[in-house]
Amino acid sequence: MTSATLHEKSATDKTVRDEVEIRAIVDSIHKAHHDKNANAIAAPYLANAAVFNLAPPLTHTGVNLEEKQRWLDSWSTPIELEARDAQIRISGDLAIWHGFLRLTGTKKGPEGKVDFWMRETLCFERQDGAWRIAHEHASVPFYMDGTLRPAFDLKP
Numbered sequence: 001m002t003s004a005t006l007h008e009k010s011a012t013d014k015t016v017r018d019e020v021e022i023r024a025i026v027d028s029i030h031k032a033h034h035d036k037n038a039n040a041i042a043a044p045y046l047a048n049a050a051v052f053n054l055a056p057p058l059t060h061t062g063v064n065l066e067e068k069q070r071w072l073d074s075w076s077t078p079i080e081l082e083a084r085d086a087q088i089r090i091s092g093d094l095a096i097w098h099g100f101l102r103l104t105g106t107k108k109g110p111e112g113k114v115d116f117w118m119r120e121t122l123c124f125e126r127q128d129g130a131w132r133i134a135h136e137h138a139s140v141p142f143y144m145d146g147t148l149r150p151a152f153d154l155k156p
Contacts, residue, residue: 015090018090018095018131019088019090021131022088022090022095022097022124022131023086023088023097025044025124025131025133026083026086026097026122028040028043028044029041029044029081030080030081030082030083033072033078033079033080033081034078034079034080034081035078036069036072036073036075036078036079037072038063038065038066038068038069038072039065041063041068042062042063042065042068044131044132044133045062045063045132045133045136046062046125046127046132046133046134047061047062048061048062049061049062049063049132049133049134049135049136050134050135050136051063051135051136052135052136052137052138052139053136053137053138054118054138054139054140055067055071074107074108074109075105075106075107075108076106076107076108077105077106078105079103079104079105080102080103080104080105081101081102081103082101082102082104083099083100083101083120084099084100084101084102084117084156085099085100085156086098086099086100087099092126093125093126093127094123094124094125094126095123095124095126095131096121096122096123096124097120097121097122097124098119098120098121098122099119099120100117100118100119100120100156101117101118101119101120101138102115102116102117103115103116103117103118116140116150116152116153117152117154117155117156118138118139118140119138119139119140119141120136120137120138121135121136121137121138122135122136123135123136140152141154
């Protein structure tokens with residue numbers, strides 16, 4: 001093998017390792033939702049991560065453990081998150097994971113069964129050799145027909 005070929009193989013191996021690590025983090029967050037474990041959900045996030053999730057206000061800084069646990073406790077069943085069409089882009093110490101997430105479960109209140117798809121983007125930053133979430137953005141599209149209804153009926 002030439003030196004260039006060895007370099008390309010090394011870069012490819014590193015990218016594969018990075019993708020495996022990032023997918024494992026995403027999987028761990030999904031498992032933590034199922035287990036209703038706020039600490040495990042927050043673990044991969046940077047303390048100052050910009051979080052644009054579905055809950056008000058418009059932005060959060062990091063993961064508020066008490067707030068997250070209160071939300072988890074509002075479910076009578078495990079919370080299931082299913083990813084679909086996920087893609088990862090890596091450039092140096094930055095990576096982006098994006099795809100669709102299906103959230104299912106049953107709330108304790110009048111909402112009852114919940115089952116909808118949303119869009120999710122996670123931006124990762126490698127710090128001290130470990131991938132951490134620096135930014136999260138989740139959204140549900142809405143109908144622009146004047147009703148402003150969330151489009152919970154859409155599926156990928």
